[in-house]
Amino acid sequence: MRRERREAGQPVTQEPFGGFGSRSVRRARLVVGLTFVFSLLACWYAVGLTQRLSPGGWTPPSADSVRAEAVLASEFRAGPPQLILLATAPDDSVDAPQASAAGRDLTRRLAADGRIAWVNSYWQHPLPSLRTKDADSALVLVRLRGDEQAVREAAGDIIDRFTGARGPLRVSASGAAAVLDETERLSDEGMRYAEFVAVPLVLLILLWVLGSVTAALLPVVVGVIAVAATTAFLRLLDTTTEVSLFALNITTALGFGLAVDFSLLLVSRYREELAAGCGPERALRRTLLGAGRTVAFSAVIIAASLCALLLFPLPLLRSLAYGGATVVCASAVGALTVLPALLVLLGDRLDRWDVFARLRRPERAVSAGAWFRLARAVMRRPALVSVGALALLVLLAAPVTQVRLGMYDDRILPASSPVAETSQRLRAEFGSQWVDAASVVLPREPGAMSGSGSVAEAVADPALDAYARRLAQVPGVRRVDARTGTYRDGRRTAPPNASSGRFAGAGGTWLSVIPDGDDPLSPQGSRLAAALRAVPAPGPALVGGPGARLADTEHVLAGRLPAVVGVTVLVTFVLLLAFTRSVLIPVKALVLNALGLAATSGILVAVFQQGHLAPLLGDVTAGGITDVVVPSLMFCVTFGLSMDYEVFLLSRIVDEHRRGSDTETAVAVGLQRTGGLFTSAALVFATVMAALALSSLVLLKLIGVGLALAVLLDCTVIRALLVPAVMRLAGRANWWLPRLGRRKHRPAPSPTPVPAAPMEAP
Structure with a gap:
């Protein structure tokens, strides 16, 4: 094997790969048999995995907003309801005897469910905020026990059991848990539909290519x-x-x-x-x-x-x-x-x-291949091609400057979804107080209270009153509800009432802040949460709610993003440096990859935030925001696939140059040898991803369209045009390496001249 490697001109460092292959060759049946058994065992072990996985994970577990919700649930039996049931009396009032009896029965059945932490219904506490003005609809608010997995399972079962016709009432569901349950259902449905469409197309592409x-x-x-x-x-x-x-x-x-x-x-x-x-x-x-x-x-x-x-x-x-x-x-x-x-x-x-x-078509010589001719044509006018391709990428990336980062809510669901319809009715008929309100929690500090441990001993009424007035003065706040009353524009507009006791508990007190807008998961909601946290409090304060969750997630992503990008760039540069034995080629690869990512991000903002191509994809704007986590998701997948195609292309270019070819010939031969490969691979991947655009869920549409466009843009504009043009402009500088890291490479003779390109692009 060593003698064969010397005869082939292969560097000694490549021995592990040849030895690896030799063992597979000698034990082919054993390898295939063991792999088959392993795959069966892995599939058996993974059965039921989808039901075990979390639909969340979008917020850091240690965030203040998460802690605020935990304190509200444990100390006050409060917090945002995870499930909101909208009960409508189509033919009568919800106060009518039959409707009222059905509402009390619904409340009683829900309260008896051990998975439910608390229930707050109009028929239990007849607050005006729990009923529409015309009295045709009322709310039942439900808080569930357990972690996200337990909440999701319980919500799905409760929706199945308690929605629909219940005597004179018609019950439908909304709330965060209902949205998660509906998202999971539509996600599974979309994935199955995508597989049904994509698999035959992928097999046809592979049949043509291979x-x-x-x-x-x-x-x-x-x-x-x-x-x-x-x-x-x-x-x-x-x-x-x-x-x-x-x-x-x-x-x-x-x-x-x-x-x-x-x-x-x-x-x-x-x-x-x-x-x-x-x-x-x-x-x-x-x-x-x-x-x-x-x-x-x-x-x-x-x-x-x-x-x-x-x-x-x-x-x-x-x-x-x-x-x-x-x-x-x-x-x-x-x-x-x-x-x-x-x-x-x-x-x-x-x-x-x-x-x-x-x-x-009949096979052609390498020098007559379409990719070879394309590379030669690009390298005849490298400056013109570079300027044109860069201008296109910058134009596509321009919408990124108008990005509005937020978090998706029920508006990622199709308008035909029952959960989406109920959510829209809630906004129109009840406002945003039950869904969008922020919670400001003043928990008791250990050792700070004595005696009976009453709230009055923890936070004096004058201090709480002054704090509530300051919160009510924050721009973007419509109303503040506290144990001491209701506040607007820095003034107390109503004294405590019968429902004010819900803000008190042995663990401290809390305040409900109702925002002016109806979109707390937008940049305005994040700014409002930051403003609330900046208000001086009479003790340690935790701010929760949708806007606070968004602010916490943004803070973590922004704080860690430089380190993530730096580590990714550094590791990729070092590995490409070792692979190509060049300084400029890895730098070029990273810069072009960044341009491709920027262009893809711009397209996503234009389509899924600004609503372009709406006639083709439908309403996919989801509130006119871009989810704050989506760019990171897109980055990790797109960066990996793009660098994968780059390595394929560079491997043949570098090999051809080490055999003695000049830069232009090496680039043209490398592109001819691999152009059909990475284009076909990108076409397969784009087909799988584009099939997700057939889903009714906005998130799947975004991921599918985004990844499909990213790989297609990468294998056409970047690999086929910019790489040959930039390498032609760099010339001999492509192969520069400081003497300290230089190692002699024996030129590897090419195999027997091949009269035709075996992988011509379809």
Whole structure:
């Protein structure tokens, strides 16, 4: 093996990949059999994973807003209701005897459910704020026990049991728990629909690209193995920490995309070596020595960039980091072990059943290939192409300057959803006080109270009164309700009433702040929460509510973002430096990747915040905001896939240059060898993602459209145009490396000249 490597001109550092492949070749049946058993066990272990995962994880667990809600629930049996039941009497008033009896019965049944912490209904406490002015509808507010998983399960069951016709009342559901339950249902429905549409299209693309039914199934096999391993790992991880449901959906798509990428690269290189005159075993070893090294480097770069998300203390992003890194490693290991073993077992049957054989064009020489000619054309006018492509990317990125960060609420649901309809009625008929109110909690400090521990001993009435007046003076506050009365514009407008006792407890006191607007999960809500926290309080104060949750999430993301970006850039630069033995090429890759991400973000803002393309996608604006967590989600997946395509292209360019070709020839040959590969891989991934746009859930539409556009933009404007143009402008500087880190490379002779490009773009 060492002598063969010297004869092939391969560097000694590539030995692990060749040895890895040799072991797979010698034990092909054993490798395939063990992998099959492992996949079955992993699938069995992961059964029921979806029901165990959390639909939340968007807010740091240690945030003040989370602590405020916990204190409200434990000390005051208060806090925002997680489930709001709207009871309507279509033919009468909710105060009519029959409707009133049905309302009391509904309240009694709910209060008897052990999963419910408290119930506050109009028929239990006949407050005017719990009934419409025309008395045709009333509210039942429900707070559930347990964590997010328990709340979601209980809410789904309660909605099924208590909504619909109940005698003279018609009951429908809204609230955060109802939105989560409906989101999960629509998410599962959208994913199944997307799979039904995408799978046949993906198989057709793979059949066309790989040229046979057998070869087309290989990426699917590697993808299934990677996804099975990842779901089993997430199931194990769920026993120790919170794992987000969205992380499962995203890592599944990422694993399938990477499986296609790695498999296309290896199968294409294997066929190339066979065409150069190598026997099957030697062709496989040379494939793993060259393309195997590329796959390994690509996997390490993607996994490292995903692991940077661990710096964010959000369960959603951390579980995405765990699952993403796992699926990347599983895809790479499957491609480097199982795929070679399958190639050995298939032998000459790899190319059987080419259903598109009659439609294929005759093979052409490398120098006559479409990608080769495109690269030459770009490099004849590199400055013009660079300016034009950069202008296009800047134009697409321009809407980013108008981004409005917030959090999605019930408006991500389709208008036809019963939960969305109920939520709209709540806003129109009851205002925002039960959904959008902020909570200011003044908990008792340990040792600060003596005697009976009454609220009066904890916070004197004059101090609480002055604090409530100051809160009522904050711009954007409509009303403040406290134990001492109701306040507007810095004045007390009403004394305490019968319901004011709910603001008192042995653990301190709290105040309800009703905002002017009806969108607390927007930038205005975040600014209002910051203003409330800036008001001097008579003791330690915790501010909760939707706006406070948004402010806490924004604060964490903004504070950690520089570290995440810095770690990602540094690790990627070092790995690309080791891979290419060049300083400029990694810098170029990072800059172009950033431009692609900016352009994709601009498109998403234009479509999903500003409402462009509404005739095509429907109303997808979701309140005219961009969710504050979505950019991080898009960054991790898009950055990884884009760098994956970059490594594929650079591997062939660098190899060709080390064989003695000049920069222009190396770039043209590298693009010809890999252009069809990463374009086909991007087309497969874009097809899977674009199918999500058929979902009725705005979040799935955004993720699907965003990722599809990102990979298509990357493989066309950036890889096909900007990379050749920039490398042509840089010339010899592409290969500059300080002498301290330089190492001599023996030029690796190219294989026997190949008369045709085996992977021409379809």
